[in-house]
Amino acid sequence: MTLSVEGITKRFGNLVANDGISLELPAGTLHSILGENGAGKSTLMKILSGIVSPDSGWVILDGQPIALGSPEQALAAGIGMLHQEPLVCLPFTAAENFRLGSRRSVAASTAELVETGSRFGFRLDPAAVTRSLSIGERQQLEIVRLLAAGIKVLILDEPTSGITINQRRELFAALHRLAGEGLTVLFVSHKLEEVNELCTSVTVLRRGRVVGTSALPRREEDLVEMMFEQGSLIPTRAPATENGGVVAELIAVSSGDERTGITRADLQVNEGEVVGLAGLEGSGQGSLLRALAGTASIQRGRVTIGGRDVTHRTAQRAAEAGISFLPGGRLEEGLLPGLTITEHIELASNSARFLDWDAARLRAIEAIDAFRIKGSPDSAADQLSGGNQQRLLLALLPPKLKLLLMEHPTRGLDLDSAAYVWGRLLERRKDGTAIIFSSADIDELLTYSDRILVLFEGRIIARLAARDTDAEEVGTLIGGRVTA
Amino acid sequence: MTGSIGARIAGLVAPVIVALAATIGLLLLADAPPFEALKLIGEGAFSGKTRFADTLMAWAPVAIAGAGLVVTFAAGLWNIGVEGQIVAGAIAASLAARTVPGDRGLVLTVTLAGGVIGGALWGGAAGVLKVKGKVNEIFGGIGLGFVAQAFATYLIIGPWKRSGVASTSGTEPFRPETWLPTAFDTRLAPIAIGLALAILIGVGLVMRGTRFGLRLRAVGSNPASARLLGVPADATTMRAFLVGGGLAGLAGAVIVTGVQHKLVPAIAGGRGFLAVLVVLLAGYRVRWVGPIALFFAAISVGSSQLQLRLDLDSSLGAVIQGLLVLSAVLFGGWFAKRQGLGRQT
Numbered sequence: 001m002t003l004s005v006e007g008i009t010k011r012f013g014n015l016v017a018n019d020g021i022s023l024e025l026p027a028g029t030l031h032s033i034l035g036e037n038g039a040g041k042s043t044l045m046k047i048l049s050g051i052v053s054p055d056s057g058w059v060i061l062d063g064q065p066i067a068l069g070s071p072e073q074a075l076a077a078g079i080g081m082l083h084q085e086p087l088v089c090l091p092f093t094a095a096e097n098f099r100l101g102s103r104r105s106v107a108a109s110t111a112e113l114v115e116t117g118s119r120f121g122f123r124l125d126p127a128a129v130t131r132s133l134s135i136g137e138r139q140q141l142e143i144v145r146l147l148a149a150g151i152k153v154l155i156l157d158e159p160t161s162g163i164t165i166n167q168r169r170e171l172f173a174a175l176h177r178l179a180g181e182g183l184t185v186l187f188v189s190h191k192l193e194e195v196n197e198l199c200t201s202v203t204v205l206r207r208g209r210v211v212g213t214s215a216l217p218r219r220e221e222d223l224v225e226m227m228f229e230q231g232s233l234i235p236t237r238a239p240a241t242e243n244g245g246v247v248a249e250l251i252a253v254s255s256g257d258e259r260t261g262i263t264r265a266d267l268q269v270n271e272g273e274v275v276g277l278a279g280l281e282g283s284g285q286g287s288l289l290r291a292l293a294g295t296a297s298i299q300r301g302r303v304t305i306g307g308r309d310v311t312h313r314t315a316q317r318a319a320e321a322g323i324s325f326l327p328g329g330r331l332e333e334g335l336l337p338g339l340t341i342t343e344h345i346e347l348a349s350n351s352a353r354f355l356d357w358d359a360a361r362l363r364a365i366e367a368i369d370a371f372r373i374k375g376s377p378d379s380a381a382d383q384l385s386g387g388n389q390q391r392l393l394l395a396l397l398p399p400k401l402k403l404l405l406m407e408h409p410t411r412g413l414d415l416d417s418a419a420y421v422w423g424r425l426l427e428r429r430k431d432g433t434a435i436i437f438s439s440a441d442i443d444e445l446l447t448y449s450d451r452i453l454v455l456f457e458g459r460i461i462a463r464l465a466a467r468d469t470d471a472e473e474v475g476t477l478i479g480g481r482v483t484a
Numbered sequence: 485m486t487g488s489i490g491a492r493i494a495g496l497v498a499p500v501i502v503a504l505a506a507t508i509g510l511l512l513l514a515d516a517p518p519f520e521a522l523k524l525i526g527e528g529a530f531s532g533k534t535r536f537a538d539t540l541m542a543w544a545p546v547a548i549a550g551a552g553l554v555v556t557f558a559a560g561l562w563n564i565g566v567e568g569q570i571v572a573g574a575i576a577a578s579l580a581a582r583t584v585p586g587d588r589g590l591v592l593t594v595t596l597a598g599g600v601i602g603g604a605l606w607g608g609a610a611g612v613l614k615v616k617g618k619v620n621e622i623f624g625g626i627g628l629g630f631v632a633q634a635f636a637t638y639l640i641i642g643p644w645k646r647s648g649v650a651s652t653s654g655t656e657p658f659r660p661e662t663w664l665p666t667a668f669d670t671r672l673a674p675i676a677i678g679l680a681l682a683i684l685i686g687v688g689l690v691m692r693g694t695r696f697g698l699r700l701r702a703v704g705s706n707p708a709s710a711r712l713l714g715v716p717a718d719a720t721t722m723r724a725f726l727v728g729g730g731l732a733g734l735a736g737a738v739i740v741t742g743v744q745h746k747l748v749p750a751i752a753g754g755r756g757f758l759a760v761l762v763v764l765l766a767g768y769r770v771r772w773v774g775p776i777a778l779f780f781a782a783i784s785v786g787s788s789q790l791q792l793r794l795d796l797d798s799s800l801g802a803v804i805q806g807l808l809v810l811s812a813v814l815f816g817g818w819f820a821k822r823q824g825l826g827r828q829t
Contacts, residue, residue: 295711315711325712334712336705347702348713355693396713 001027001062001078001152003184008057010043012383015375017043018054019208027152027182030175032195032216035205036227036414041188042385044205045155048186049081050074061152075101080146081155086138088130095126098145109148116144120174134280136167143174154178155186160194164280165475172198190414192220224415246307247271247434248292248323248403253301256287256458263458264301265291269403269436272429276449276466277438278474284458285438286328289405292436293325294318306402322402326409328438330389337382341368341375341392348396367395372420387413394424401428406437410444422448442471442478454478499812506807516794525801528789529782537670541743543781544673544680545570545735549759550766550773551680551687552731557768558691559724560704565610565625566732567756569603571632573733575639576602577740578655578747581662582644588661592675592741595662599737600730606632607729611722621725637749644747654748664742673742680738681774683731688770700724732756761809780805 005023009016018040025031035041046052048059050068058065059079066077074080088097098113099106110126117124122140130138139159146154156175160168175185175198189195195202196217204212204226212226250267262284269275277285290296291303294315303311305321315325327333336344342364346355349363364377371391375384381392390413397404404425410418425435426448439445445452446466454462454477462477504522511518529539549566556563563569580598584591606628613624641650664673691697699720702710707717739751762780766772787801 316716319714333708336702336709338705353695
């Protein structure tokens, strides 16, 4: 069961996302696709899983060219994809999700779910409502569903963001076993360490083309060199200014819903300080950020900015007070699908009643240069890759800020982009801007924070100085175990 | 951007051909000579100054209401309440026409302005329900439409009834000073046509060249993101309803002062819903609203000839309009899918 990809090309407008990509993977291969943001990985995976149709090229499974018009056809041909956010219906039970798209009886499919799951060490409760499952468990459910559908090729897109270390171990063990049984695994990740740990070979993409293949494991430096035209730089980290005044304060604030909200949170942030929020997905980081951003209502407690009570004000008032929020859902909460880069820049920066599109275009070109956005002034926000959407969000930030709130600022960004983004962010500290951000990446938290707050079930359970702690301590605390 | 010029032309022509073919089939089923019938529709709309004038007067209210709908659609709003807003504008215009004394210039100005205010009030009500009450504008608009329609009927058979008889055929005609002046010995009122053209151009300029237009589109794309970018989303939504409702109300006032010269129960007569279809077909772009509205007005006016000359029901015109809309929407979706635009995430 060899998977071959021959000369896949896909254009979006002027952008060539995939430019004649060819691959050949024998059965049982654990193969990784690497590349920086916008290199064409996501497009290639979407083509293989039938979400996007290629302009030209073939996908051949065991000598037979297969039609990939829709995810349904791809699945029928034997290619299944595990998306970054598992595609499950949250109000359904695990068994109901498993049964979607299958014609088997309730009893038979439930039995199959349990049996297939346990074969790979997944303990899935068929009666559990999917909403109550962790991201890792939802992934396991999806994998089991795809396997039951008879797939021969499994595509995983950034599967390890948002799952625990244990779940990652279980996932990798299961993938090894599946590969041993002849399943071809295509693994997309930015984490080179994981790629080396799991995969036996790698294809590197740059600007939509294959620029190299290699056996794994290999030195991470070599892989980085293949991915980027020049080596990446981690920005140097200036120490926090010690004497800044208090920018913002939360006093016993409760906000958000029962599941992901925060309860009686206290927090003080000083000028120029960077505070990192650690915790499992949905432990209250999002609610804390939104309480400050003015996009969530506050049930109890007080919020002050610069000493003034701003507990019940709108996002617009917050923006006027010098607070900006970069939400994790870039297209859902931050950008305007269908509107161009120029229009975004114009909205964010120009307050004149009448618009001058020529001047706006020039400003857009400046921003594209300054933030290295891969796109033109006329590119719509939803046509940009995830990393470039993040860059656009950064370009939209007002020049003067008191407080910058960010959810997963570098999720989905490659190392180079992440370093670049942080370089730009840290520059702002010189003007006294305070930063609060959440991240699932402990290294990111340790590298860029002055202080790290660990959240668990909506409560702040630890406050650590970043230079006095390490990945192990933070990792343990994230799971809710407070060490004595 | 995506798609060749050829594909775009095909996208415009294909639905017309399909709708035409379906119409011919229908006419054959009705035992009518199809080409004769189509020719009669064309002649009925455009041959002779009288008919052409009637077509233009049918066009003006639809074009004006359509321009208003471009504004509400840009803000992501399905302002189905446009029909009721036309009625509200017509009621307010009738009130002014009945009560304001003085010469034609003053009365007409107040009457047309009254229509704008009436429509804006009704649009604003849908806006308040949406922004403050979280009532979807489709349901709010339909509900408010019933209220406006019932109120119009009440006025016609109640307080504003003709002397002696209460009739659903309408009020007494208003005094001639409240009629839009006509030209060329036809029913053509140049003021109505001028207003419609000015509004189409004005809305085009606002959408292209002002911060208000850009903010409308931002809110229409994603209100949550728009808020974070500093756009007052609720206020922008309200303004969209006020502008859309005001223009619908003006369309109502034009019908009262330029076509009916009195208030009748069916004063809107489906023109609001027709305007919705026109704007959908125009792809929400104001520059296409004028031509497409003219095409539809021509079919409505022209199809009355079918009854006179071929003894066919004139509602066939409405059937043709419906077929055109359906096939255009169908082809629009099909082309989008073929270009893979509909599937991108």
